Amino acid sequence: MAEIKGIGGLDQAYDGSNLKIGIIYARWNKEIIDSLVSGAIKNLKKLNVKKENILIESVPGSFELPFATKKFFNNNSDLNAIISIGVLIKGSTMHFEYISNAVTLELMSLQKIIDIPIIFGLLTCLTEDQAKIRSGLVLPNDKNHATHNHGEDWGSAAVEMAIKFIYN
Numbered sequence: 001m002a003e004i005k006g007i008g009g010l011d012q013a014y015d016g017s018n019l020k021i022g023i024i025y026a027r028w029n030k031e032i033i034d035s036l037v038s039g040a041i042k043n044l045k046k047l048n049v050k051k052e053n054i055l056i057e058s059v060p061g062s063f064e065l066p067f068a069t070k071k072f073f074n075n076n077s078d079l080n081a082i083i084s085i086g087v088l089i090k091g092s093t094m095h096f097e098y099i100s101n102a103v104t105l106e107l108m109s110l111q112k113i114i115d116i117p118i119i120f121g122l123l124t125c126l127t128e129d130q131a132k133i134r135s136g137l138v139l140p141n142d143k144n145h146a147t148h149n150h151g152e153d154w155g156s157a158a159v160e161m162a163i164k165f166i167y168n
């Protein structure tokens with residue numbers, strides 16, 4: 001059955017064995033983050049990216065992602081793509097809206113500055129359950145609910161973008 005959510009199948013076979021990919025993640029909502037990061041690593045490896053060519057760094061929260069992604073690249077300028085991962089869950093303050101919007105815009109425009117693809121790994125969710133569903137985690141009260149780990153898609157997207165537009 002065709003997948004409704006996620007990128008589904010890739011458009012061609014990709015070999016990431018020559019790529020160097022960075023993953024930078026925010027530590028807020030750690031259980032969900034761990035699942036997303038594992039999913040990204042799983043698909044990077046599936047597409048032949050070598051373990052030693054996956055560089056991983058963390059920051060306190062999503063607000064830190066744009067600055068840290070830029071510095072991460074400056075310190076590792078041989079990276080072919082960076083996956084920036086964070087989980088924002090709407091609370092009772094306006095922080096959610098401000099951070100979601102600011103981080104999204106900053107990461108988008110940072111690509112023009114560092115000139116490699118940044119894979120947008122920011123989940124902006126209304127509830128924790130929604131974040132779990134999008135990170136492949138089981139819901140405690142609904143173990144049969146279909147979930148999809150978007151981290152896996154981000155791993156695949158990083159390889160596709162790097163091969164198509166950077167390393168060719």
Ligand code: RBF
Pocket residue numbers: 026027028029060061062063064086087088089090091093095096099
């Ligand atoms: N960071 C996240 O990555 N996800 C969140 O859901 C999140 N919620 C926050 C809510 C409030 C009220 C505050 C003050 C911070 C939150 N942060 C969150 C942390 C933020 O991204 C950043 O790390 C800190 O504000 C320090 O710059």
